[in-house]
Amino acid sequence: MITLTDQPFDPAEALCDFEKRAIGAGAIVSFTGLVRGTSKLGTVKTLHLQAYSPMTERGMAKAAADANARWPLDALLIIHRTGDLEPGEPVVYVATASTHRRAAFEAADFLMDYLKTEAVFWKKETTDSGAHWVEPRPEDYEDRDRWSKTGT
Amino acid sequence: MITLTDQPFDPAEALCDFEKRAIGAGAIVSFTGLVRGTSKLGTVKTLHLQAYSPMTERGMAKAAADANARWPLDALLIIHRTGDLEPGEPVVYVATASTHRRAAFEAADFLMDYLKTEAVFWKKETTDSGAHWVEPRPEDYEDRDRWSKTGT
């Protein structure tokens, strides 16, 4: 299940709903990404997230399908914000459920790497020293490359 | 923060509280372990968890300290049940918060491997075909061994 929303959401509520869907799974891993209060450029005032619908949704659906093909998942959830966010607000929430603990961990990790480097979003951070667009760091691309399948 | 309890708990509530403690962290990973409804031996009726206090608590505190020494964590939470549980009930909840997504994932994964293979608990599963004590699987020990530091 994938949700793109310009409204605030509550990760605890999302986990509660997800648990109901995932009954019988055994293992649930969840990731919450929150807007940080500080960045290299100072104190963060707002983070603006821009998407390109329906390309953004289509890419997220593809990543979810890839995760389902790769790991035996009982359920999967992605919630991603757009619009203007304040420090401490959730930007992204990913949850995975499986019989196997390892599968749940790896699938959540994989989805986050996708979201950080390939999901169709652009982020503009406004700090007390001005505004700038944030692009993925080299480490983000390295993290993503852990999942590339060579020769298959 | 480590809690050993013979009372049911709510992972969603735990995540909500944890987020308040972890404000500013950026990345929160959580793991929920639920009692499965079926096992190799049939339909599960109850799972009984036995601990040896204070050895159990001491071991969990040591694992938490190890995680804090190894990864830059802003907060960490472990809740573990004892007593009699029914299918679908949460057995264990682990949450980690960090500025770094990778650190939060790895620390949660590490703590779960500890809890599965080294935490001082014994589990008795009662199914429709009888009762038996469950010990870690070979895969659980392999998962744990990923974290061993050689030569340091």
Place this chain on the structure above:
Amino acid sequence: MAKLLYFGRLTDVFGANAETLALPAEVNDTSALRQWLDDDRQLGGTLMTKSIRIAVNDDIVPEPWPIADSDEIAFLPPVGGG
């Protein structure tokens, strides 16, 4: 008329998310569009970098890719959410 969309830092470069305009007759593929638009707005090569990808009618295309005056053409700087 073609619809051009500008994302990420290009929103600031163009001072807009989107504009609708008539493409000159000789601008018939994405390479020609990058060059013409960069020159027209005096962007000094901003649109010429490979890190900016182009989507035509909602699909990222290998370039050069043919374009028509009825297309929706989006300029996409490096993406990343979360």
Place this chain on the structure above:
Amino acid sequence: MAKLLYFGRLTDVFGANAETLALPAEVNDTSALRQWLDDDRQLGGTLMTKSIRIAVNDDIVPEPWPIADSDEIAFLPPVGGG
């Protein structure tokens, strides 16, 4: 009197979590205790396996480890929670 604690499957083997008893004079380390108790209860070697560890006064000990009649001695089959 020594307090003996039985965990995991040993709870079923002994039919109890714990018992308090006087150790025979010659049972003065963990190896002697394993042997004596296994014989006494006719367990056929159940207590002799290395996978059962022993804790003396709440600490897992390397064996053989000296024991006294006032100790709390716990028999621990392979652990694992979660």
